[in-house]
Amino acid sequence: xxxxxxxxxxxxxxxxxxxxxxxxxxxxxxxxxxxxxxxxxxxxxxxxxxxxxxxxxxxxxxxxxxxxxxxxxxxxxxxxxxxxxxxxxxxxxxxxxxxxxxxxxxxxxxxxxxxxxxxxxxxxxxxxxxxxxxxxxxxxxxxxxxxxxxxxxxxxxxxxxxxxxxxxxxxxxxxxxxxxxxxxxxxxxxxxxxxxxxxxxxxxxxxxxxxxxxxxxxxxxxxxxxxxxxxxxxxxxxxxxxxxxxxxxxxxxxxxxxxxxxxxxxxxxxxxxxxxxxxxxxxxxxxxxxx
Amino acid sequence: xxxxxxxxxxxxxxxxxxxxxxxxxxxxxxxxxxxxxxxxxxxxxxxxxxxxxxxxxxxxxxxxxxxxxxxxxxxxxxxxxxxxxxxxxxxxxxxxxxxxxxxxxxxxxxxxxxxxxxxxxxxxxxxxxxxxxxxxxxxxxxxxxxxxxxxxxxxxxxxxxxxxxxxxxxxxxxxxxxxxxxxxxxxxxxxxxxxxxxxxxxxxxxxxxxxxxxxxxxxxxxxxxxxxxxxxxxxxxxxxxxxxxxxxxxxxxxxxxxxxxxxxxxxxxxxxxxxxxxxxxxxxxxxxxxxxxxxxxxxxxxxxxxxxxxxxxxxxxxxxxxxxxxxxxxxxx
Numbered sequence: 001x002x003x004x005x006x007x008x009x010x011x012x013x014x015x016x017x018x019x020x021x022x023x024x025x026x027x028x029x030x031x032x033x034x035x036x037x038x039x040x041x042x043x044x045x046x047x048x049x050x051x052x053x054x055x056x057x058x059x060x061x062x063x064x065x066x067x068x069x070x071x072x073x074x075x076x077x078x079x080x081x082x083x084x085x086x087x088x089x090x091x092x093x094x095x096x097x098x099x100x101x102x103x104x105x106x107x108x109x110x111x112x113x114x115x116x117x118x119x120x121x122x123x124x125x126x127x128x129x130x131x132x133x134x135x136x137x138x139x140x141x142x143x144x145x146x147x148x149x150x151x152x153x154x155x156x157x158x159x160x161x162x163x164x165x166x167x168x169x170x171x172x173x174x175x176x177x178x179x180x181x182x183x184x185x186x187x188x189x190x191x192x193x194x195x196x197x198x199x200x201x202x203x204x205x206x207x208x209x210x211x212x213x214x215x216x217x218x219x220x221x222x223x224x225x226x227x228x229x230x231x232x233x234x235x236x237x238x239x240x241x242x243x244x245x246x247x248x249x250x251x252x253x254x255x256x257x258x259x260x261x262x263x264x265x266x267x268x269x270x271x272x273x274x275x276x277x278x279x280x281x282x283x284x285x286x287x288x289x290x291x
Numbered sequence: 292x293x294x295x296x297x298x299x300x301x302x303x304x305x306x307x308x309x310x311x312x313x314x315x316x317x318x319x320x321x322x323x324x325x326x327x328x329x330x331x332x333x334x335x336x337x338x339x340x341x342x343x344x345x346x347x348x349x350x351x352x353x354x355x356x357x358x359x360x361x362x363x364x365x366x367x368x369x370x371x372x373x374x375x376x377x378x379x380x381x382x383x384x385x386x387x388x389x390x391x392x393x394x395x396x397x398x399x400x401x402x403x404x405x406x407x408x409x410x411x412x413x414x415x416x417x418x419x420x421x422x423x424x425x426x427x428x429x430x431x432x433x434x435x436x437x438x439x440x441x442x443x444x445x446x447x448x449x450x451x452x453x454x455x456x457x458x459x460x461x462x463x464x465x466x467x468x469x470x471x472x473x474x475x476x477x478x479x480x481x482x483x484x485x486x487x488x489x490x491x492x493x494x495x496x497x498x499x500x501x502x503x504x505x506x507x508x509x510x511x512x513x514x515x516x517x518x519x520x521x522x523x524x525x526x527x528x529x530x531x532x533x534x535x536x537x538x539x540x541x542x543x544x545x546x547x548x549x550x551x552x553x554x555x556x557x558x559x560x561x562x563x564x565x566x567x568x569x570x571x572x573x574x575x576x577x578x579x580x581x582x583x584x585x586x587x588x589x590x591x592x593x594x595x596x597x598x599x600x601x602x603x604x605x606x607x608x609x610x611x612x613x614x615x616x617x618x619x620x621x622x623x624x
Contacts, residue, residue: 049615050615053615057617057618221614221615224613224614224615225614225615225617226614226615226616226617226620227615227616227617227618227619247614250614251614
């Protein structure tokens, strides 16, 4: 009988398709539901935010340029890979959530996987539903097409480790946006495990970047960054969210926050094509109509 | 290791007491050819591992706040804003010149750059656009980028550019001659180019990416300086390998040795592949540490670049506004 040492995982940030420690070299302890030490997570800095935005920016055009069908396939692939690591996600959720039963952890994991599948299906359908040919008073075609806004900053909600994050992330990237996610400060580990599945799921490097660390330090540089086009402040408390919205307004960044209905994470209300639309800009094209 | 033979030069005779010390430094081999006028020079070898390590350590220097602001402005003031494309039009050059005067249209506190660098044909356009400004006009000439046009044609091109109003001329070292060991020929051509330049400043591009080793870079640096170069420059920007920190350090050390032995201060121009503000201030550190603050002026140090300026402006705007900037908000040309 050998007594071998456990080899613990180092939870690193996910920037530009690579797992990296913070430029600042810092980390912070993450505790579980019962106050037990789970791991040290990277304590990201504003420079990590800057690097993540740069990588999201440079990969956005290529991601949006993929066919909708291909983006749908890739989102479905994320679900496939998560499914194969289901037990790991369940354990991750269980350890991080206060008063969570095994059954509840399994349900959250299953819902998160299914949410990817749900949005994967929307990839080549939402432009038809949200856009279309508009009747106008003249001899013109008038077509509306939803297009991704660009780089989206997401402050992930703290309530649960996995499902809220997936619920906010999937509708952002399905349309061709790229994302810089500030993982939940309290329970960031599942986000990094999710990043590991993203890295294996044909999601191009830089499309999703995940930073862990302290909100107070990370939200301001993300909200103020000129290259961030939309900002989801669902994970901010009201004071922090208001400050972030003010900063975002200075650079004409769209600000979105989850509604009360959307915060019922396990409900169907938490998933909606209108959530895809929230991170899209409608482009309208006029074209003369022939005889 | 025979460096080659050097012919006497009106302005820089190697038999002069000053240059005699350079030959001491580089060690004198048996003279070849006419004994009274020529001598062979041996180049001290370069410790490649030490050079790369020192360059790497200088590039870890952290520069913050007010020092960073000063470094960014210094980098702008030292910049040779360059466009060397076959598709360059007079209008494009005029736009570049407007940027050279006021690099950031939204912030006129940004100082003008040192020079605009163009092909000879476009020198008159740049001269016209930069009249009554502090920005100099530099022209590549001498069969850029290969330097393998007939010598008469190269010299004629240099004279033409100078007559058209170029303040500075960037020529290329004849690598064909240098790499085949015809050091005398390479030297003579640079000396002839110096004469053709007249009062204009002569920058000699070594194209370090093609020289093969640091020893060769040091040898080419010495050869160009002794032949009369006012500046030695790393690259044309037309090949894959351009300025690197060890190359810059190697050339800076050659310049330092030249200055220590002869008192003659030769400038350094780094070009090609310098795209970020961080790279720029790393080079400032290398030059400052090797050559001293006397070289941290546009008269003795230049950064040749086309895309560097925008990154510097972005960093400057970050310092000013406190928020990270977006590349698309800065002008393409």
